[in-house]
């Protein structure tokens with residue numbers, strides 16, 4: 296699954312401790328996998344778990360949930376990563392707010408898998424790119440994957456690559472990534 300591919304990419308980060316962020320967490324399956332695989336990983340988990348018009352407007356089936364269902368997913372994620380103790384930190388706020396809580400060049404990687412609409416993905420890529428350190432990774436999901444997000448994710452990442460002047464690399468399971476020069 297895509298979390299294994301993301302996990303493989305983290306092997307490129309040769310640091311005694313890894314500091315990263317997953318943006319769009321849902322049930323926490325990717326976060327839990329990464330925290331289990333890397334015992335030296337400290338992970339920020341960003342997801343508002345809120346029913347919201349901008350998210351629903353994308354047509355993404357994951358957006359069509361009741362607030363009770365979002366609350367249950369949050370609890371599921373909390374339980375999924377409980378084992379990681381102080382190595383995980385939840386930010387139950389939208390990506391656009393969470394990104395302001397970080398400083399430039401702070402993190403080794405950011406994995407973006409939140410609102411799949413074009414404007415949101417582009418804003419996420421440009422915003423979180425600032426937070427990734429030199430040599431760090433910006434990773435995304437659903438690049439080239441067909442769905443309600445077809446006109447969002449890939450065009451947005453391509454536009455980000457153009458604006459940032461970087462080359463994107465595609466991996467299996469619709470994972471896309473680039474390394475900060």
Ligand SMILES: C[S@@+](CC[C@H](N)C(=O)[O-])C[C@H]1O[C@@H](n2cnc3c(N)ncnc32)[C@H](O)[C@@H]1O
Pocket residue numbers: 298317318319320321322323324325341342343344345350357388389390391408409410
């Ligand atoms: C496709 S799911 C994430 C799947 C997860 N990354 C995984 O690998 O299992 C998308 C998630 O993005 C969250 N989301 C939607 N809008 C968001 C925003 N503005 N900021 C952060 N997360 C957002 C949703 O609540 C949902 O849980």
